Amino acid sequence: MPRRRPRDRLTLSPDWQRWIADNLLAGAPHDEIIATLLGHGVPRAEVDAQIAAITASPAYVAAQRHLRAARRLELVARLHRQLDATRARPRAVERCAGLDAEAFFERYYATNTPVVLTDVVTAWAAFGRWTPAYLKERFGDVEVMAAMGRASDPDYDMHTPALSRPVALGDFVDRVLAAGESNDLYLVANNRNSDRAALRPLFDEVTLPAGLLDPARLAGSTALWFGPGGTVTPLHHDTSNIVFGNLYGEKRFLLVAPWETALLQSTRGVYSLVDPERPDLDRFPAFARANVRDVVLAPGEMLFIPVGWWHHVRALSVSINLAFTNFARDNAYDWFRPGER
Ligand SMILES: O=C(O)CCC(=O)C(=O)O
The missing domain is CATH 2.60.120.650 (Cupin)
Incomplete structure (x- = not known):
């Protein structure tokens, strides 16, 4: 009789793991990420375990810190854009x-x-x-x-x-x-x-x-x-x-x-x-x-x-x-x- 798979076993390919991390960092709604994975036949328990493992990983936590710094810079860029657009002839x-x-x-x-x-x-x-x-x-x-x-x-x-x-x-x-x-x-x-x-x-x-x-x-x-x-x-x-x-x-x-x-x-x-x-x-x-x-x-x-x-x-x-x-x-x-x- 086959052994039961441990519930948190991570079987998704590195490409899918990267896809999840990318989307989480980009702020995509969790519901949509989960729906996509379910739609690709990944069992619900594995989806939850995978997301939990990725968000707890030290690499993800470090990426979040860099993301916050990048967002701050993005805000400065947006400020420039908005001010530029107020000029009489912006182009x-x-x-x-x-x-x-x-x-x-x-x-x-x-x-x-x-x-x-x-x-x-x-x-x-x-x-x-x-x-x-x-x-x-x-x-x-x-x-x-x-x-x-x-x-x-x-x-x-x-x-x-x-x-x-x-x-x-x-x-x-x-x-x-x-x-x-x-x-x-x-x-x-x-x-x-x-x-x-x-x-x-x-x-x-x-x-x-x-x-x-x-x-x-x-x-x-x-x-x-x-x-x-x-x-x-x-x-x-x-x-x-x-x-x-x-x-x-x-x-x-x-x-x-x-x-x-x-x-x-x-x-x-x-x-x-x-x-x-x-x-x-x-x-x-x-x-x-x-x-x-x-x-x-x-x-x-x-x-x-x-x-x-x-x-x-x-x-x-x-x-x-x-x-x-x-x-x-x-x-x-x-x-x-x-x-x-
Ligand atoms: O004239 C060109 O074709 C390019 C000029 C240019 O890109 C530059 O001087 O940096």
Whole structure:
């Protein structure tokens, strides 16, 4: 005769145990959790024993403590969202001319607020001069690295190192101009081309705004972007503040504040799986509540992207851009870096 099973024997799979813990921590009603388990044929006595064992486990008690801390932070994020929504134009990004460095740091840098500066790039000798033809004529023989074959890799942006190939800048210009609308080829920040000695003369045609960027820390702090219309950098955030100067063409930025991260419902390191141009609201319903700022950057404009702000970028035409992180203020943050924690 078979022995009687002990009443508290835990036979549910680890997946089901995790499901129960997840739902309890998320605040799902006990009745619903119990009904689901009963519906899957788990005997009532086992359901009760399982829930009691999970809620008494030291791991669950520790998770509850972390959950309380996370909820407190969530409240601060919600506060930001609510206050943001009371602004006259919550989706707008200000455009500003004549701002001195002090006012920039006080009003935008210190408050983590994006802004478009309309009179910085226009003052550079490079503005109006940097075109694809100019890059080819002056630096056509310079070997650069560029990401290619992006269209056949769904994770092209995070795979930039593997997709990058050496190419003469002149040949790359020809390919960009022949490409039409394409996301296949792109010279991006991670290619680190702006640090190449052969391209240093480019910086003779750029005047750093006084007091805003530190000329002594230019090395390793700049990024050259060049590609056809149709390039897309998926939704991600950077780990420092950036000013993004647009010299040629137009780019559309969709920006989401760091305090709305919970609404993205999906993060992979510094990337989000949400496509803000065509959000899949069945998969990511909370994104419908996100306040997406939409900025089209015209030639000559410079966008300040504050640290932690999510941004998705589409080139609306062939474009050339130069970005900087060497602010004359502290720009290092103990921000999440994939793989570190
Ligand atoms: O221009 C782009 O495609 C992306 C720019 C960007 O994401 C950045 O500078 O952080």
